[in-house]
Amino acid sequence: MTHLRWVAALAAVVVALVVQVSLFPHIAWHGIVPNLCLLVVVAAALTVEAPFALVLGFAAGLTLDLAPPADHVAGRWALALTIAAFLAARVRQDQKPSALAVVGTVAAASFVATSLFALSGVLLQDPTMSVAGLLEVVLVAVVWDVLLTPFVLPPLMKLFARLSPQWATS
Amino acid sequence: MRGFSGQDGRERRWTGLDRLESRNRPPRSLLVALVLASITLITLDVSGGGSSPLEPARRVVGEAFGPAESAVAAAVRPFTAVPAWFRSKDDLADELRDLEASNAELRGQVELAGFDRNRLEQYDGLTTAAEDLGSALVPARVVALGSRQSQSFTVTIDAGSEAGVGPDMTVVNNDGLVGRVLRVTRSTATVLLVIDPDSTVGGRVGSSMEIGFVTGSGSLRQEAGLDLRLVDDASVPSRDDTVVTWGSATGPYAPGVPIGTITEVYSSLREATQRAVVKPFVDFSALDVVGVMVPSGAESDRAVIEADGSLR
Numbered sequence: 245m246t247h248l249r250w251v252a253a254l255a256a257v258v259v260a261l262v263v264q265v266s267l268f269p270h271i272a273w274h275g276i277v278p279n280l281c282l283l284v285v286v287a288a289a290l291t292v293e294a295p296f297a298l299v300l301g302f303a304a305g306l307t308l309d310l311a312p313p314a315d316h317v318a319g320r321w322a323l324a325l326t327i328a329a330f331l332a333a334r335v336r337q338d339q340k341p342s343a344l345a346v347v348g349t350v351a352a353a354s355f356v357a358t359s360l361f362a363l364s365g366v367l368l369q370d371p372t373m374s375v376a377g378l379l380e381v382v383l384v385a386v387v388w389d390v391l392l393t394p395f396v397l398p399p400l401m402k403l404f405a406r407l408s409p410q411w412a413t414s
Numbered sequence: 415m416r417g418f419s420g421q422d423g424r425e426r427r428w429t430g431l432d433r434l435e436s437r438n439r440p441p442r443s444l445l446v447a448l449v450l451a452s453i454t455l456i457t458l459d460v461s462g463g464g465s466s467p468l469e470p471a472r473r474v475v476g477e478a479f480g481p482a483e484s485a486v487a488a489a490v491r492p493f494t495a496v497p498a499w500f501r502s503k504d505d506l507a508d509e510l511r512d513l514e515a516s517n518a519e520l521r522g523q524v525e526l527a528g529f530d531r532n533r534l535e536q537y538d539g540l541t542t543a544a545e546d547l548g549s550a551l552v553p554a555r556v557v558a559l560g561s562r563q564s565q566s567f568t569v570t571i572d573a574g575s576e577a578g579v580g581p582d583m584t585v586v587n588n589d590g591l592v593g594r595v596l597r598v599t600r601s602t603a604t605v606l607l608v609i610d611p612d613s614t615v616g617g618r619v620g621s622s623m624e625i626g627f628v629t630g631s632g633s634l635r636q637e638a639g640l641d642l643r644l645v646d647d648a649s650v651p652s653r654d655d656t657v658v659t660w661g662s663a664t665g666p667y668a669p670g671v672p673i674g675t676i677t678e679v680y681s682s683l684r685e686a687t688q689r690a691v692v693k694p695f696v697d698f699s700a701l702d703v704v705g706v707m708v709p710s711g712a713e714s715d716r717a718v719i720e721a722d723g724s725l726r
Contacts, residue, residue, distance in 0.1 A: 262558075268561075279563060316566050318456070
């Protein structure tokens with residue numbers, strides 16, 4: 245069952261990444277697109293046990309760092325998504341999370357991940373960007389992620405819950 | 415499958431609490447391990463610089479994702495044309511008028527630019543003697559764009575090493591300079607756009623032949639433009655002047671490719687330099703068909719546009 249879950253999770257990350265770089269730029273707002281990989285990681289963190297979500301966050305971040313259009317220092321998204329997964333896994337309760345809790349978690353995770361990525365860029369002086377530009381990117385990214393939550397999170401959470409019965413949250 | 419079914423409510427509640435506790439305690443050791451792994455990767459990549467140990471990994475991931483991105487982009491392309499069907503005759507008439515106006519303006523520019531280009535060619539002809547500037551173009555389409563969250567302005571194109579594309583080649587479209595190739599896989603290549611804050615292009619002001627450096631501003635808006643700093647502090651660039659690449663036959667950017675027009679000039683007293691804003695000719699928010707400049711006669715898996723305009 246664990247293997248199947250890993251396959252499903254990694255397939256979800258691959259699909260999310262390809263859609264994120266090839267489809268969403270057509271409807272992007274000033275080049276800012278929804279971070280679908282982050283949504284997959286949050287869905288895992290809200291449904292299955294924390295170690296799985298943490299490792300998935302690291303793997304998804306590493307894929308974002310290495311897949312073609314990316315040219316920033318590798319490891320920055322891996323760091324950001326690992327910490328986002330850790331925070332999202334802490335939020336989860338025993339009951340199935342309410343819609344509001346899911347949206348709140350996505351917004352918080354999106355804010356934390358994008359800000360961490362931006363901050364690591366400032367520290368490494370990878371690209372030199374103005375603070376106003378960074379704030380705009382972070383806020384618009386949060387809005388995008390929250391907008392896509394109703395369409396992406398429920399099916400993914402159902403999938404993860406079905407593939408991990410011992411953690412199923414009826 | 416369900417290990418906890420069949421127990422009474424009270425029991426379930428207790429096990430529920432148990433699970434709650436175990437679940438709300440994500441393993442700190444794993445978090446620390448993964449964070450340290452990320453930091454190790456960052457350190458490796460930063461200290462590696464150009465020959466970073468992660469380049470092979472990037473290449474492998476690129477080989478895997480390149481075809482998928484090309485396929486999705488090809489599937490999406492028919493739908494991106496849909497908004498164009500719902501346009502009224504008035505819209506089209508408006509657009510025609512705008513295009514006629516800009517066409518006339520551009521024709522004026524081109525006539526002047528031709529003069530400048532001729533001078534540049536003469537100059538190049540004098541200095542580089544028999545250097546062959548003729549190069550062929552490999553046509554390609556943009557299949558993926560990096561997001562603003564990732565803070566780098568890079569795109570993936572669907573031509574790779576099999577099409578004769580290699581690192582540091584110049585990428586243009588029919589408006590002007592797009593960027594340069596960073597790395598290639600078999601079927602795709604990653605292109606650094608000139609608007610990336612890390613991108614610096616050697617530029618030459620068309621009318622005065624002064625040289626300078628054009629840096630990206632990190633914005634997709636065309637008005638935000640590029641930054642031009644001239645090497646000679648004394649010369650003042652003039653508005654509406656065309657900037658072309660200074661380039662060399664061996665460096666990343668081929669010479670004489672139009673970059674943009676100067677829209678504003680600032681002089682900084684403190685630094686005693688001239689800074690000009692260059693509006694690029696290329697609309698980077700609507701990139702589609704681009705050409706990669708390859709040496710004339712290069713092997714390719716597709717039709718190549720030769721320097722004299724013929725298809726091969």
